[in-house]
Amino acid sequence: MENRDICSSEAAAGGENIFSCHESDVSTADHLVVMVNGILGSSADWKFGAEQFVKSLPDKVFVHRSEKNASSQTLDGVDVMGERLSEEVLEVIKQKPNLRKISFVAHSVGGLVARYTIGRLYRPPSVKDSEDSKATIGGLIPVNFITVATPHLGSRGNKQVPFLFGVSALEKVAVAIIHWIFRRTGRHLFLTDNEEGKPPLLKRMLEDYDDCYFMSALRSFQRRVTYANVGYDHIVGWRTSSIRRNIELPKWEDSVNEKYPHVVYEERCKAYDFEPDLTSGDNSDDVEEELVTGLSRVSWEKVDVSFHNSRSRFSAHSVIQVKDDNLHTDGADVIQHMIDHFCL
Numbered sequence: 001m002e003n004r005d006i007c008s009s010e011a012a013a014g015g016e017n018i019f020s021c022h023e024s025d026v027s028t029a030d031h032l033v034v035m036v037n038g039i040l041g042s043s044a045d046w047k048f049g050a051e052q053f054v055k056s057l058p059d060k061v062f063v064h065r066s067e068k069n070a071s072s073q074t075l076d077g078v079d080v081m082g083e084r085l086s087e088e089v090l091e092v093i094k095q096k097p098n099l100r101k102i103s104f105v106a107h108s109v110g111g112l113v114a115r116y117t118i119g120r121l122y123r124p125p126s127v128k129d130s131e132d133s134k135a136t137i138g139g140l141i142p143v144n145f146i147t148v149a150t151p152h153l154g155s156r157g158n159k160q161v162p163f164l165f166g167v168s169a170l171e172k173v174a175v176a177i178i179h180w181i182f183r184r185t186g187r188h189l190f191l192t193d194n195e196e197g198k199p200p201l202l203k204r205m206l207e208d209y210d211d212c213y214f215m216s217a218l219r220s221f222q223r224r225v226t227y228a229n230v231g232y233d234h235i236v237g238w239r240t241s242s243i244r245r246n247i248e249l250p251k252w253e254d255s256v257n258e259k260y261p262h263v264v265y266e267e268r269c270k271a272y273d274f275e276p277d278l279t280s281g282d283n284s285d286d287v288e289e290e291l292v293t294g295l296s297r298v299s300w301e302k303v304d305v306s307f308h309n310s311r312s313r314f315s316a317h318s319v320i321q322v323k324d325d326n327l328h329t330d331g332a333d334v335i336q337h338m339i340d341h342f343c344l
Contacts, residue, residue: 006054013091015043015067018050020058030100031344032140033063034089038108038149039074039185043067045107045318049335056339062099064092069113077184077193078109078201082116089121093138102137103144103221105338108236108317109185111150115205115218118145122217135220143343145221149229149320153240153291154202155189191287203287206294218298222343225301227334230264232307232316239288242302243295252304260333265304273297301341305334 007021019026033053035046043065050063068084069076093099106114118137125133134141187193191200198204205214218224228241230252238249255264305320307313310330319331 006051011064011092012095013088015088016065018054018063018065020054022058025059028059029062030098031061032092032099032102033061034102034104035063035065036085036104036106036110036114037070038110040071041074041107042070049105052335053339060344062096074109075185078112078116078188081113082120085113085117086120089117089138093140099140101143102140105146106150107148108150111147115214118217119205119212119214122213122220124216137217142221144223144225145218146225146338148227149233149236149241149317151189151236151240152243152295153288154191155240156191202291206291215297223301224298225303227303227305227320229316229320230304230306232313235317242304243292243300245292250304252306260337262305262307262330262333263303263337264306267302269300269302271297271299303337
């Protein structure tokens with residue numbers, strides 16, 4: 001399908017809808033794919049990814065590139081961004097009544113925003129223990145929840161922000177001043193928020209908290225997937241983006257994947273449930289362990305990506321998501337991997 005077969009329109013609530021230009025495809029496309037940008041990003045960051053999804057699945061998907069949280073708005077906090085995205089998604093659903101399913105594809109901090117949003121939009125099965133009654137997100141059946149270079153464990157742990165080189169002194173300074181640069185979002189990422197005496201937001205998002213069903217929503221998706229850079233991502237570390245402990249990071253150097261050259265390791269992790277072994281609530285290692293354990297109560301597919309042989313490797317944080325025809329094609333195989341494994 002050529003680009004002339006891909007149409008777009010501005011959504012009433014903001015953002016852009018991407019869909020097939022063929023009316024027969026539009027009438028059968030009942031799967032909403034919400035794409036969410038990261039910090040200081042915009043809906044344009046997912047332009048290539050959105051077009052590839054529609055090109056590959058023209059009669060199946062209707063893609064919405066969110067724009068409610070762009071540029072400096074991404075500094076307002078994960079919760080504020082999540083509320084905005086919730087309203088935007090509901091408006092898109094309202095405008096296209098034939099939608100039945102929903103999936104999220106989110107980059108960087110956008111993955112945390114998407115996790116907040118699904119917690120807000122989750123509705124439990126209308127009839128408990130009934131096979132015909134299913135949980136919904138915004139009234140739609142949840143299918144794929146995909147994050148790309150998302151700091152699920154926050155950014156306060158050792159080497160979780162690689163450009164600080166793992167130097168303890170620099171990491172401690174970052175914790176103290178990050179809110180000056182990235183405002184409330186920075187506080188959420190470094191778990192220094194304690195508004196109204198509540199636990200940090202990332203800890204609250206490990207369970208159903210108040211009127212947000214964070215974990216029930218995450219569990220309701222047919223599959224959950226992390227795409228993580230094994231190196232050269234100077235913004236988000238490998239552990240935090242793949243929800244792993246140090247000892248769980250796999251050996252990948254000898255990997256060869258002809259179909260997806262930049263995908264170096266894949267694994268399916270079953271859900272498990274046990275209490276973390278914590279010694280001190282103020283210790284960053286303990287906090288990280290609590291987050292890993294909490295998120296591991298649901299199963300994950302983990303896809304590790306490396307651009308170590310690429311000319312664009314130093315931009316790995318964005319290359320994993322964005323392809324610019326004039327600059328590089330490095331992220332194309334990662335997007336294709338996403339599409340090929342996408343559940344419909």
